[in-house]
Amino acid sequence: EPLRLDVVTIFPDYLRVLDLSLIGRAATDGLLDLHVHDLRDWTHDRHRTVDDTPIGGGAGMVMKPDVWGAALDDVLSSALPTGPMDAAAGADAASPAAEPIAARPNEPRRVLVIPTPSGDLFTQRTAEDLAGADQLVFACGRYEGIDARVAEHYAARGVEVHEASIGDYVLNGGEAAALVMIEAIARLRPGVLGNPESIVEESHTGVGLLEYPVYTRPVAWRGRDLAATQPVLLSGDHARIARHRRDQAIARTAERRPDLIARADPALLDVGDRVA
Numbered sequence: 001e002p003l004r005l006d007v008v009t010i011f012p013d014y015l016r017v018l019d020l021s022l023i024g025r026a027a028t029d030g031l032l033d034l035h036v037h038d039l040r041d042w043t044h045d046r047h048r049t050v051d052d053t054p055i056g057g058g059a060g061m062v063m064k065p066d067v068w069g070a071a072l073d074d075v076l077s078s079a080l081p082t083g084p085m086d087a088a089a090g091a092d093a094a095s096p097a098a099e100p101i102a103a104r105p106n107e108p109r110r111v112l113v114i115p116t117p118s119g120d121l122f123t124q125r126t127a128e129d130l131a132g133a134d135q136l137v138f139a140c141g142r143y144e145g146i147d148a149r150v151a152e153h154y155a156a157r158g159v160e161v162h163e164a165s166i167g168d169y170v171l172n173g174g175e176a177a178a179l180v181m182i183e184a185i186a187r188l189r190p191g192v193l194g195n196p197e198s199i200v201e202e203s204h205t206g207v208g209l210l211e212y213p214v215y216t217r218p219v220a221w222r223g224r225d226l227a228a229t230q231p232v233l234l235s236g237d238h239a240r241i242a243r244h245r246r247d248q249a250i251a252r253t254a255e256r257r258p259d260l261i262a263r264a265d266p267a268l269l270d271v272g273d274r275v276a
């Protein structure tokens, strides 16, 4: 079944790049079911207001919980091909006492992802976990954020809520972060990537080391001759090549990401590589 992806944003055009490249082809192939929504479609006032000043004072604007609630009630109760829609979930959505809409057995796994610089760090592990969901709803707010009661409300109703940051820097809104997360997640779904082996070998999966440097023809280029610098790669000895690449991966990781060396699974390193 396709992974259903919903993105709610005040900048739907920002997500149009999803129609291109790998993700667009996966949607065309029926592997992903992508829906981009304009948050302002759930406003009722003449100015289509989505934000207001912070209660308690301070700079910036906060996104209104009533508009987000109306949007997310609709999007989280959309029919999925993986399970029958619970008609009551949509109809009862306005009631704060409504029973959980996602906690029943055999219900599809729906995750509400809220990109925010104050969320949990999004990693390859997060991507692997979220790739197992049936529906991911990305609620993209401006960086000052969405009224905090929205996340609380859906979590209390049994929706899996994930506030996620893609790194320790501040973007103007959640859209670019949602694009990053969607690409990382979608390529892990069966059939989206042409070559599933490339997932196993790449950085941040498997042993937890960065990738070794890679080369292609010509063997000598602008004075850099692999026959001189990397003769093992030309030896045809696959066991030696694998060891050499692993050594290069360790050296590169130690140089660039010593934090990853410390966390690497010792069982997957050679005895001589283990850090005391």
Ligand code: ADE
Pocket: 115, 116, 117, 143, 164, 165, 166, 167, 168, 169, 170, 171, 172, 173, 174, 177
């Ligand atoms: N919104 C603004 N900055 C962000 C970040 N670093 N990660 C996720 N969402 C964001």
